[in-house]
Amino acid sequence: MDLKLKLRPSFFLFSLVLILLLKVPDFVSAAKPKCISTERQALLTFRASLNDTSGRLKSWSGPDCCNWSGVLCDVRTSHVVKIDLRNPVQDVRSDEYERSSLRGKLHQSLTILKFLSYLDLSSNDFGGLEIPEFLGQIVSLRYLNLSSSSFSGEIPANLGNLSKLESLDLYASSLRVSNLRWLSGLSTSLKYLNMANVNLSGAGETWLEDFSKVTTLKELRLSDSEIKNLPLSLSSSANLKHLEVLDLSGNSLNTPIPNWLFSLTNLRELSLRWCFLEGSIPTEFKNLKLLETLDLSNNLALQGEIPSVLGDLPRLKFLDLSANELNGQLNGFLDALSRNKGNSLVFLDLSSNKLAGALPESLGALRNLQTLDLSSNTFTGSVPSSIGNMASLKKLDLSYNTMNGSIAESFGKLAELVDLNLMANTWEGVLQKSHFVNLRSLKTIRLTTEPYRSLIFKVPSTWIPPFRLELIQIENCQIGPSFPMWLQVQTKLNYVVLRNTGIEDTIPDSWFSGISSEVTYLILANNRIKGRLPQKLAFPKLNNIDLSSNSFEGPFPLWSTNATELRLYENNFSGYIPQNIDVLMPRIQNIYLFHNSFTGNIPSSLCDISGLQILSLRKNHFSGSLPNCWHRQFMLYGIDASENNLSGQIPESLDLLPSLSVLLLNQNALEGKIPESLQNCSGLTNIDLGGNKLTGKLPSWLGKLSSLFMLRLQSNSFTGQIPDDLCSAPNLRILDLSGNKISGPIPKCISNLTAIARGTNNEVFQNLVFIVTRAREYQDIVNSINLSGNNISGEIPREILGLSYLRILNLSNNSMAGNIPEKISELSRLETLDLSRNKLSGAIPQSLAAISSLQSLNLSFNKLEGSIPKLVKFQDPSIYIGNELLCGKPLPKKCPKDIK
Structure with missing residues (x-):
C-alpha cells in the first residue's frame, strides 16, 4: 500500500476556512448588520431633516448604517464614531458646488450618538x-468642522462643554462672538481652532x-475677524507656549509688531x-528658530531695511514681505542667507516695496528657492550671473x-524654470540661444523694455527650443525681421502678446x-507683419484680438470668437465687414x-450686438447710409x-442710444438737417x-447738452x-x-462759455482716447473758437475778452466791422489769432x-x-497786407512821423 497520499487543492482550501472559523468566532456573524438600531434610527431622523438634492445620502437606507456613505463605526463596538458629510466639491464658484450642498437644518437626534467623536458638515x-x-x-x-456652511448668528457658548474637543473649525463670514469665556472649557484638549472670518469685534x-487660556492650543487661525486691538504685551497668566501656527491676517491692528510674539518659540507659521502693521521688522525674530513660514505682506506701512537676522533662521521656507515700505539694499539679508548652511528657503516675495540697488551675486546661493518675486521695486543694473x-x-x-543692464547668459541653466517675468525694465544687450537652450520646463515668458528695442533676440532662425510655451508677452524687443x-x-499658446x-x-x-x-489674448500689434490671415478659425475663449x-x-x-475687443486698425484690410x-x-x-x-455698406447687424460700446470705422471706403437701426x-x-x-x-434712431457720448461723422457726404431726436442723447460730449x-x-438745443x-x-x-442758447453749454x-453760411453777430453771451472762461473741466480728451490717434488730432484745438468763412457781421464783442483760457480764435473771412478790442491782452493765453479778411477798422491795439x-x-x-x-x-509782411492805411515795419510803407 502506497503511504504517500495525493492531497487535492480543495482539501487545503477547506482546512484554511476551518482554521479561520476557529480563530475568529465572529466570522460567521460578520455578514450580519453591525449597526445599533437606536443609532440607525437617529441617523435616519437626522437624514430626514436635510435637503439632499444631489443624492449624496442615497445609501442611507439599508439595514447596516455602518456601510452608509460618510458614516464610520467602531469595529469592536459597532457604535457610530464618525460622520463626514463635507461637500465633495470645494470650488464655491461652480454650479456643481451648489448642487452638491446639503441644506435644511440639523436635528438633535445626533445627541443619541453617545460615542460620536468626529463630525464634519463643512x-x-x-x-x-x-x-x-x-x-x-x-x-x-x-473633531467638529462647521466651516463654510452658511451658519450665522452667535456661536453658542455651550460648545465649551466639549471638554474632549481637539479640533474646532468655525470658519465663516456670518458668525459672531460676544464673549470668549466659553473657551476655558476646552483649555486642556483643544489643539486646533479656526475662527477665521468670524466677527470677534464684540469679544472686547x-x-x-481668552484664547491664551487654551493651554494646549497649537494652531490658531483668526484671519479677517474684525479684530481692532492687538496687545503689545501679555499678562503673566497668558500661556501660548505650545502655539505652532498663528494667523491674524486681514485685521486692522495698526500697531508695531508686538514683542510677546517672540516668546512663542514653538511657532512654525x-x-x-x-494687518496695517507699522514700524520696522524687529531683529527679535531671531528667537523664532523653528519658524518655517513668515507672512508680513500687504501691511503697506512696514519700513526700514530687511533685517539680516531673517536670513539666519535655519528652517525658514516661506517669506513674504511684499507690499510694504521696506527700503535699502538686499546685500545684508542675502549674505546672511548664503552663510546659513541650513538655508531651505523655497519662497521669497519682496515685491512692491522701495528696495533699491543692484542684485548681489549672493542671490545665487539660494539653491533651494523655487519662487523669487522682486517686482515693483527700484532695483538697477544687470541680472547677476x-x-x-x-x-x-x-x-x-x-x-x-x-533694471537697465543685460540679462545673464547663465539663465540658460535654469532647467526647472516655469514662469519668467522680466516686464517693464530697460533691458539692453543680446539674447542668444544659450539663454534658452536648457529651459525645458518654461511655460510663461514676459519680457518688455523701452520702445526703442535695445534688447535683441539673436538666435538661429531654424532653432527649435526645448520648451512649449503657454504664455508669451514680448514687447519692444527686436525679434524680427523674420x-x-x-x-x-x-x-x-493660450496668451500671445x-x-x-x-x-x-x-x-x-x-x-x-x-x-x-x-x-x-492674441496681440501682434505695432509690427510690419505681412500677408493674409486664415479666414475661418474658432477661438471660443479669445477675449482680445x-x-x-x-x-x-x-x-x-x-x-x-467670444472676443470683447477687436483691433485691426492701420493695416491694408479690404472688402466688406461680414453681414x-x-x-x-x-x-x-x-x-x-x-x-x-x-468697402461696402456698414452692416445693420452691428445694431444687434447688444454689448457694443465703441465702433471706430474712420478712414476707410464705406459707402451708403449709416444704419438706422440702433435700438x-x-x-x-x-x-x-x-x-x-x-x-x-x-x-434718427441714434437717439435710442442712451450712453452715446462721442459722435464723429466728419468728412463724408451726409445731407439734410441734424435730427432733433439727437437732443435725447443728453450725455453727448x-x-x-x-x-x-x-x-x-x-x-x-445743442446748448442744453451740459456735457x-x-x-x-x-x-x-x-x-x-x-x-x-449755445452759450449755455458749460463744458x-x-x-x-x-465754412458755413452763418450770418448775424457773435452773441454777447459768449462769455458764458465757462469752461473757456475759467479753465474748468481739465479732462481735455474725455471719451476721445478710444479712437487712439483722434486724441492727438484734437489736442491742438482745445479751448478754441473758429467761426471763419461765414457771413458773420457786427463788431467783435467786448464780452469775448472774458474767455481768459482761450488759445485759438479765428474769425477770418467774415463781414465783421468795428475796432479790435483795445484790451485784447486780457486773452493772455491766446496762441493763435486770425482776424483776416473782414472789415475791421481803427488801430492795431498796442496790448x-x-x-x-x-x-x-x-x-x-x-x-x-x-x-x-x-x-x-x-x-x-503778409500778416498785415491788404490794409491800405497801415504803415511801419514790416510793411514797406513808412508812417508820416518816420518820413524825414
Whole structure:
C-alpha cells in the first residue's frame, strides 16, 4: 500500500476556512448588520431633516448604517464614531458646488450618538441658520468642522462643554462672538481652532487673554475677524507656549509688531498680512528658530531695511514681505542667507516695496528657492550671473523695476524654470540661444523694455527650443525681421502678446491654426507683419484680438470668437465687414477698424450686438447710409465713421442710444438737417459733423447738452444766426462753425462759455482716447473758437475778452466791422489769432505785444490804419497786407512821423 497520499487543492482550501472559523468566532456573524438600531434610527431622523438634492445620502437606507456613505463605526463596538458629510466639491464658484450642498437644518437626534467623536458638515449651505446648541451636548466629540456652511448668528457658548474637543473649525463670514469665556472649557484638549472670518469685534479687549487660556492650543487661525486691538504685551497668566501656527491676517491692528510674539518659540507659521502693521521688522525674530513660514505682506506701512537676522533662521521656507515700505539694499539679508548652511528657503516675495540697488551675486546661493518675486521695486543694473546656480527656481519675477543692464547668459541653466517675468525694465544687450537652450520646463515668458528695442533676440532662425510655451508677452524687443522657428513651434499658446518686435515676415497659417483653442489674448500689434490671415478659425475663449499697425491685407477674418475687443486698425484690410458679424462675434464690445481699405455698406447687424460700446470705422471706403437701426446698444458710447463715403441722412434712431457720448461723422457726404431726436442723447460730449452737406439752422438745443466738450460743424451749409442758447453749454472747449453760411453777430453771451472762461473741466480728451490717434488730432484745438468763412457781421464783442483760457480764435473771412478790442491782452493765453479778411477798422491795439503766448497772428485784408505796434515775433509782411492805411515795419510803407 502506497503511504504517500495525493492531497487535492480543495482539501487545503477547506482546512484554511476551518482554521479561520476557529480563530475568529465572529466570522460567521460578520455578514450580519453591525449597526445599533437606536443609532440607525437617529441617523435616519437626522437624514430626514436635510435637503439632499444631489443624492449624496442615497445609501442611507439599508439595514447596516455602518456601510452608509460618510458614516464610520467602531469595529469592536459597532457604535457610530464618525460622520463626514463635507461637500465633495470645494470650488464655491461652480454650479456643481451648489448642487452638491446639503441644506435644511440639523436635528438633535445626533445627541443619541453617545460615542460620536468626529463630525464634519463643512462646505454645505444651511441658509443662515444658527449653530444649534445641542451640539454642545455631544461631549464625546474630538473633531467638529462647521466651516463654510452658511451658519450665522452667535456661536453658542455651550460648545465649551466639549471638554474632549481637539479640533474646532468655525470658519465663516456670518458668525459672531460676544464673549470668549466659553473657551476655558476646552483649555486642556483643544489643539486646533479656526475662527477665521468670524466677527470677534464684540469679544472686547481681552480676546487674546481668552484664547491664551487654551493651554494646549497649537494652531490658531483668526484671519479677517474684525479684530481692532492687538496687545503689545501679555499678562503673566497668558500661556501660548505650545502655539505652532498663528494667523491674524486681514485685521486692522495698526500697531508695531508686538514683542510677546517672540516668546512663542514653538511657532512654525506666522501670518500677519493685511494687518496695517507699522514700524520696522524687529531683529527679535531671531528667537523664532523653528519658524518655517513668515507672512508680513500687504501691511503697506512696514519700513526700514530687511533685517539680516531673517536670513539666519535655519528652517525658514516661506517669506513674504511684499507690499510694504521696506527700503535699502538686499546685500545684508542675502549674505546672511548664503552663510546659513541650513538655508531651505523655497519662497521669497519682496515685491512692491522701495528696495533699491543692484542684485548681489549672493542671490545665487539660494539653491533651494523655487519662487523669487522682486517686482515693483527700484532695483538697477544687470541680472547677476550667479542666477544660474539657483537650480530649483521655478518662478522668477523682476518686473517693474529700473533694471537697465543685460540679462545673464547663465539663465540658460535654469532647467526647472516655469514662469519668467522680466516686464517693464530697460533691458539692453543680446539674447542668444544659450539663454534658452536648457529651459525645458518654461511655460510663461514676459519680457518688455523701452520702445526703442535695445534688447535683441539673436538666435538661429531654424532653432527649435526645448520648451512649449503657454504664455508669451514680448514687447519692444527686436525679434524680427523674420518670424523665427522658435516661435513657429509654439502651438500650445493660450496668451500671445508680440508687440513692437520688428517682425516683417508673413506668419504661416499653421501657426494661427496651431494655437491652443484655449487662447484668451492674441496681440501682434505695432509690427510690419505681412500677408493674409486664415479666414475661418474658432477661438471660443479669445477675449482680445489686436493686430493693429501692421501690413496685413485681404478680407476681414471670419473668426468665430467670444472676443470683447477687436483691433485691426492701420493695416491694408479690404472688402466688406461680414453681414453676420453679430453671429461671429456676439460678445464684441469694441471694434477698431480705422485706417484700412474696407468697402461696402456698414452692416445693420452691428445694431444687434447688444454689448457694443465703441465702433471706430474712420478712414476707410464705406459707402451708403449709416444704419438706422440702433435700438439695443445700451452701452454704445462712441461712433467714429468719419472720412468715408457715407451719404444719406444722420439716422434718427441714434437717439435710442442712451450712453452715446462721442459722435464723429466728419468728412463724408451726409445731407439734410441734424435730427432733433439727437437732443435725447443728453450725455453727448464730442460731436464732429464737419465736411458734409448738412443744411438748416444751428439747433438751439445743442446748448442744453451740459456735457458737450467739442462741437465741430465746419464745412457744411448751415444758415441763420448763432443761437444764444449755445452759450449755455458749460463744458464747451472746442467750437468750430467755420465754412458755413452763418450770418448775424457773435452773441454777447459768449462769455458764458465757462469752461473757456475759467479753465474748468481739465479732462481735455474725455471719451476721445478710444479712437487712439483722434486724441492727438484734437489736442491742438482745445479751448478754441473758429467761426471763419461765414457771413458773420457786427463788431467783435467786448464780452469775448472774458474767455481768459482761450488759445485759438479765428474769425477770418467774415463781414465783421468795428475796432479790435483795445484790451485784447486780457486773452493772455491766446496762441493763435486770425482776424483776416473782414472789415475791421481803427488801430492795431498796442496790448497785443503783451500776449506772450501768441505764436500766430493774421490781420490781413481789413481796413486797419495807423502805425503797426512793435510786435517782435511778427515781422512777416503778409500778416498785415491788404490794409491800405497801415504803415511801419514790416510793411514797406513808412508812417508820416518816420518820413524825414
